[in-house]
Amino acid sequence: MDYASVLQLLDSTVRLATPLLLACLAGLWSERAGIFDIGLEGKMLIAAMTSAAIAALTAATPTWALFGLDLTWAKALFPPVIWGLIAGILASIVFAMIHGIASITFRGNQLISGFALNFIAAGLTVLIAQSIFGQGGRTPQLAGDARFSPVTLPFTETIRRIPGFGPFYAEVISGHAILVYLAFAIVPLTWGLMYRTRYGLRLRAVGENPAAVDTAGISVVRLRYSALIITGILCGLAGAYMSTALQAGFGRDMTAGRGYIALAALIFAKWRPVAALWACLLFGFFQALALRPDIVTAIVQFRVPGPILDALPYILTVLVLAGFIGKAIPPRAGGEPYVKER
Amino acid sequence: MRPLPKWADLVLVPLISLTLAALVAALVILSIGESPWFALTTMVKGSLMTASGWGHTLFYTTSFIFTGLAVTVAFHAGLFNIGGEGQAQLGGLGVALACLYIPWPHWTLALLGATIAAAAFGAAWIAIPAWLQAKRGSHIVITTIMFNYIAASLLMFMLVDVLRPIGSQDPSSARFPPEAALPRFNQIPGLDLLFPRTVPVNVTLFLALAAAALIWLLLWHSRTGFRIRAFGKSEGAARYAGIGAVKTTMVALLISGALAGLMSVNNVMGDAGRLLGNSAAGAGFIGIAVALMGRNHPLGVVLAAFLFGFIFQGGSELGFMTSIPIEMRVVIQGLVILFTGALDMMVRMGLERVFVRLPQAKAA
Numbered sequence: 001m002d003y004a005s006v007l008q009l010l011d012s013t014v015r016l017a018t019p020l021l022l023a024c025l026a027g028l029w030s031e032r033a034g035i036f037d038i039g040l041e042g043k044m045l046i047a048a049m050t051s052a053a054i055a056a057l058t059a060a061t062p063t064w065a066l067f068g069l070d071l072t073w074a075k076a077l078f079p080p081v082i083w084g085l086i087a088g089i090l091a092s093i094v095f096a097m098i099h100g101i102a103s104i105t106f107r108g109n110q111l112i113s114g115f116a117l118n119f120i121a122a123g124l125t126v127l128i129a130q131s132i133f134g135q136g137g138r139t140p141q142l143a144g145d146a147r148f149s150p151v152t153l154p155f156t157e158t159i160r161r162i163p164g165f166g167p168f169y170a171e172v173i174s175g176h177a178i179l180v181y182l183a184f185a186i187v188p189l190t191w192g193l194m195y196r197t198r199y200g201l202r203l204r205a206v207g208e209n210p211a212a213v214d215t216a217g218i219s220v221v222r223l224r225y226s227a228l229i230i231t232g233i234l235c236g237l238a239g240a241y242m243s244t245a246l247q248a249g250f251g252r253d254m255t256a257g258r259g260y261i262a263l264a265a266l267i268f269a270k271w272r273p274v275a276a277l278w279a280c281l282l283f284g285f286f287q288a289l290a291l292r293p294d295i296v297t298a299i300v301q302f303r304v305p306g307p308i309l310d311a312l313p314y315i316l317t318v319l320v321l322a323g324f325i326g327k328a329i330p331p332r333a334g335g336e337p338y339v340k341e342r
Numbered sequence: 343m344r345p346l347p348k349w350a351d352l353v354l355v356p357l358i359s360l361t362l363a364a365l366v367a368a369l370v371i372l373s374i375g376e377s378p379w380f381a382l383t384t385m386v387k388g389s390l391m392t393a394s395g396w397g398h399t400l401f402y403t404t405s406f407i408f409t410g411l412a413v414t415v416a417f418h419a420g421l422f423n424i425g426g427e428g429q430a431q432l433g434g435l436g437v438a439l440a441c442l443y444i445p446w447p448h449w450t451l452a453l454l455g456a457t458i459a460a461a462a463f464g465a466a467w468i469a470i471p472a473w474l475q476a477k478r479g480s481h482i483v484i485t486t487i488m489f490n491y492i493a494a495s496l497l498m499f500m501l502v503d504v505l506r507p508i509g510s511q512d513p514s515s516a517r518f519p520p521e522a523a524l525p526r527f528n529q530i531p532g533l534d535l536l537f538p539r540t541v542p543v544n545v546t547l548f549l550a551l552a553a554a555a556l557i558w559l560l561l562w563h564s565r566t567g568f569r570i571r572a573f574g575k576s577e578g579a580a581r582y583a584g585i586g587a588v589k590t591t592m593v594a595l596l597i598s599g600a601l602a603g604l605m606s607v608n609n610v611m612g613d614a615g616r617l618l619g620n621s622a623a624g625a626g627f628i629g630i631a632v633a634l635m636g637r638n639h640p641l642g643v644v645l646a647a648f649l650f651g652f653i654f655q656g657g658s659e660l661g662f663m664t665s666i667p668i669e670m671r672v673v674i675q676g677l678v679i680l681f682t683g684a685l686d687m688m689v690r691m692g693l694e695r696v697f698v699r700l701p702q703a704k705a706a
Contacts, residue, residue: 123675
C-alpha cells in the first residue's frame with residue numbers, strides 16, 4: 001500500500017468519523033445528565049431529511065412570502081444550505097424534546113422512548129420526503145449553494161510542497177466541509193463546558209446523583225432538558241452533515257446505524273469527550289476500510305466478500321465492547337427517572 | 343395517591359394509549375393532505391372484510407406472536423432484546439438449511455425439523471450478546487443492535503455466495519421441495535370453506551398459539567420462570583436467594599432468541615417456500631411493540647399481535663389503494679410504542695386523577 005492510498009483512507013476516515021463524532025458528543029451530553037438516548041439515530045435521520053428538503057426547497061424557490069408578506073430579504077440572509085441546517089437542527093430538537101417529555105416529565109422508559117422515536121423517524125422521513133417530492137422517499141439531488149462545499153485551508157498549496165507532511169495537510173486536513181472542522185472544534189468546547197464551568201459540574205452531578213443536586217436547590221428537570229437541547233443541536237448537525245455535505249441529498253435510512261455506532265463509541269470512550277474523538281476516528285476508520293475492498297484484499301492477501309466488509313464496523317464494535325474496553329462505568333443515575341421527594 | 347383498579351390498569355390504559363397513537367397518526371395523515379377516515383376504512387376493508395385480508399392479517403399475527411413472546415421473555419428478566427430482527431433472519435437460515443439439505447418424507451416431520459433448526463439458529467445468534475451481557479456486562483441493547491446489522495450482512499453473503507442456485511440472478515435460495523411445504527388454511531379441510539383462495543396463513547399459527555401457552559406455563563408455573571421473573575424484579579434479591587445471574591440471563595435470552603428464530607417457520611417455510619433477502623421484514627422490531635402493548639403477558643401478546651397484524655396488512659393496503667406511502671405503518675408502529683411504552687405514565691397519571699374523584703361521586 002502506497003502513501004497516496006493511505007492518505008485517501010485517512011481522508012475518508014475523517015469524513016466518515018464526523019457524523020459519528022457529532023452524534024457521540026450528542027449522546028455524551030444527554031447520558032452525562034442521566035438520560036439514556038438510543039434515539040440518536042432517529043434524530044440524525046429526521047435532521048438529515050429536513051435539512052436536505054429545506055435546502056432543496058429554498059434553492060428551488062426564488063422568492064419567499066408568508067401571508068402576502070414578502071420575505072425574500074430574509075431568504076437572502078443565508079444560502080439554502082444554512083436554512084436547511086437550521087431546519088434540521090430544529091427538527092432534531094423537537095425529537096429531543098419528545099424524548100424529554102417521555103423520559104423526564106413522565107418518567108417513562110428511556111430505552112423504549114428512544115427506540116420508538118427511531119421508528120417514527122424512519123417512517124416519517126420517507127413519508128414526508130415522498131409527499132413533498134414524490135421521488136420514492138428521497139429528496140432531489142442538491143447542488144451549488146444547497147450543499148456544503150469543501151473548504152480549502154490557507155497555505156495549502158505552499159505546505160503541499162513539504163515532503164511527507166505536505167500531502168497529509170492538503171489531502172487529510174484540508175478540503176472538508178465546514179461542519180467537519182466545527183465537529184472537531186466541539187470536542188474541546190464540550191470538554192471545557194463540562195469540566196471547567198459551573199453548568200458542566202452541575203450537569204455531571206445530575207447524572208450521578210440527582211437527589212444531591214436537587215438538595216442544593218438546582219432544578220434537575222431544567223438541567224436535564226437543557227442537556228437534551230444540546231443533544232438535539234448536535235444530532236441536528238450530524239444529520240445535516242449526512243445529507244448536505246457527505247451526500248448530496250436524503251435517502252431512505254441513510255444513517256444506517258450510525259446513531260448506534262456512536263453509542264458504542266461513547267461507551268468505548270467511557271463517556272469522556274476527548275476519548276470520544278479517538279473512538280469515533282477509530283470507528284470512522286473501520287467504515288472507511290469497508291469502502292475500500294481493494295486495500296483490505298491487499299493486506300490480507302485474499303478476496304473478502306463485500307457483505308463481510310459491510311459487517312466489519314459492526315463486528316469490530318462488538319469486539320471493542322466485549323474486550324478492550326476495560327471497566328466502563330456509566331453515569332450512575334443513567335436511565336433512572338428522578339422522582340422528587342415530597 | 344391510590345393505585346388504579348386492576349381492570350383500568352390492564353384494559354383502560356392500553357386502550358387510551360392506543361387511541362392517542364391513532365389520533366396522532368390521523369394528524370400525520372391529515373398533514374400530508376389525505377383523509378384519515380378514508381385511510382382507516384381502507385385499512386379495515388383490506389384486512390378484516392375479505393377472506394384474503396384475514397388470511398394476510400392472521401399470517402402476520404403468527405409472526406408477531408413469536409417475536410412478541412421473544413421480547414416478553416427477555417423483559418421478564420429485565421433485559422431488552424432489541425435483536426429479534428437478526429435472530430429471526432438467522433432462524434430463516436436454519437429453516438432454509440433444514441428444508442433444502444434434509445429429504446423430509448412428510449410435512450409434519452419437516453415442520454418438526456424446521457422448528458428445531460429455527461429455534462437453534464435464533465438462540466445461537468443471541469448466544470454471543472447474551473454471554474457478553476452475562477459475563478462482561480456489555481450492554482445487550484447495543485450488542486443485539488450490532489448483531490442485527492451483522493445478520494443482514496451474513497444473510498446477504500449466504501444468499502449471494504452460497505445458497506443461490508447456479509444461473510439464478512436474484513439473491514435467494516432454491517425453492518424448497520414440495521414435501522417441506524406447510525398446509526395453508528385454504529388446504530386444510532374445514533378451514534378451506536372459509537378461505538377459498540390461496541392465503542399465506544398456515545399451520546404455524548397453531549404452533550404460535552401453542553408457544554404462547556407454553557411461555558405462560560414457563561413464566562408462571564415453572565422454576566425457571568420464577569427465577570427469570572425474580573431476577574428481572576430485583577437482581578440483588580435474586581442473587582441473595584441463590585439465583586445465578588449468569589445462568590438466568592443466558593437461559594432467558596436463549597429462549598428469547600429461539601422464539602424470535604421460530605417466526606421464520608411461518609414466513610420462510612409456510613409462505614415463501616425459499617429464503618429471500620430481508621425475510622424478517624421488520625417483524626423482529628414489531629415484537630417490541632407487541633410485547634409492550636400486550637403488557638408482557640402471553641395472552642396480551644396474542645391480542646396485540648393481532649392488532650399489529652391488522653396494522654401491517656392495513657398499512658400495505660394503504661400503500662396499494664391510496665397515495666399514502668406504505669411507511670405510514672412504520673410511523674403508526676412507532677407511535678404505538680411511544681404511547682404504550684414510554685408515555686404510559688402520562689395516561690396513568692391522568693387516569694389516577696379521574697379515579698380519585700369517582701368513588702366520592704358514588705358515595706354521595
